[in-house]
Amino acid sequence: MKFVKTLTALLTALVLSVGSLQAAQKLIVGATAIPHAEILEFVKPIVAKEGLDLDIKVFSDYIQPNVQLVSKELDANYFQYRPFLNDYNRARGTNLVPIVPVHVEPFVAYSTKITAIDQIAEGATVAIPNDPVNGGRGLLLLQKVGLLKLNGKPELETPEDPLPTPKDIVDNPKQLKIVELESAMLPRALSQVDLAALNGNYVLEAKLDVSKSLFIERGQDGKNIWGEYLVTRPEDKDRPEIAILAKALNSDATRDFIKTRYQGQIYPAF
Structure with a gap:
């Protein structure tokens, strides 16, 4: 039993x-x-x-x-x-x-070669993400720090607004060479370029110090x-x-x- x-x-x-x-x-x-x-x-x-x-x-x-x-x-x-x-x-x-x-997440301008945006040399190589959206955000960042001038709005007003492409560059006074790389590759390419526009998540994954960015676009727009x-x-x-x-x-x-x-x-x- x-x-x-x-x-x-x-x-x-x-x-x-x-x-x-x-x-x-x-x-x-x-x-x-x-x-x-x-x-x-x-x-x-x-x-x-x-x-x-x-x-x-x-x-x-x-x-x-x-x-x-x-x-x-x-x-x-x-x-x-x-x-x-x-x-x-x-x-x-x-x-x-x-x-x-x-x-x-922040979107940042990062460099291991210079310590200020105004130090960037004539003909320097600048890397941005190779997808249309993050690449466009990278171009907007470069415009915000005074390195480029773009055709169109300086900021997105709605999530549906189009983002710029390299074809929208109307002024490039330092004749910067814009190269497009996969976002995940950008932290590893820092030694090969003079400046890069990086997504915040890959900055964190690469254990880079965000506070050492040359410019931080915080993305807190209230929208x-x-x-x-x-x-x-x-x-x-x-x-x-x-x-x-x-x-x-x-x-x-x-x-x-x-x-x-x-x-x-x-x-x-x-």
């Missing part, structure tokens, strides 16, 4: 355990490593309390997180701001949607144009699992984590 009771108890525990596993909802979210995946790791135990198993897939580029979201290998991603998302949707004929902004968003497919935007994650990402706890962990190198966007 004792054996039967023990066996019954074990079977009951197993059934409860299996039931619990079945009840947990899994959400696969793509992200770049720093700070996006780190922030997702922070909220992982928070959403687990609401029955959500967060599976974080880390990427080293800006293309695959959207490609895999469209192909349904991911349920959501978190790595991009709205100008980048809008450009991707236009170029690919997709309609991925932003859910909530989480943080804002969240440069806020980094949780993004999903339109048919999934009202999924309870997406709502649970969005709530956690916009929680007081996450705001405090961003402020404490990154010490002003990135900023909450909510």
Whole structure:
């Protein structure tokens, strides 16, 4: 009789355990490593309390997180701001949607060869990202520090505004050589160029000191144009699992984590 009771108890525990596993909802979210995946790791135990198993897939580029979201290998991603998302949707004929902004990263002018913008020499080589949006933001930064003059608006007023390309350069007084490189490669190319316009996440990944940037464009425009968003497919935007994650990402706890962990190198966007 004792054996039967023990066996019954074990079977009951197993059934409860299996039931619990079945009840947990899994959400696969793509992200770049720093700070996006780190922030997702922070909220992982928070959403687990609401029955959500967060599976974080880390990427080293800006293309695959959207490609895999469209192909349904991911349920959501978190790595991009709205100008980048809008450009991707236009170029690919997709309609991925932003859910909530989480943080804002600086965009910086960085050099290992000079210590001030006015030291840049005639004919110097300046690197910017090779994608249309981050490259355009890089050109706007170069205009802001007085190295170039561009045709068009000096700043984006909405996330839908077009960004400049090298063809929009109308004045290049120092005859700078503008080279376009993949964003992830730019920190490693600093020794080969005189100046680079860098995305904040790759500055952090490369363990560069943001405070040593020659110029910091903080992206805090009050409109969240440069806020980094949780993004999903339109048919999934009202999924309870997406709502649970969005709530956690916009929680007081996450705001405090961003402020404490990154010490002003990135900023909450909510």
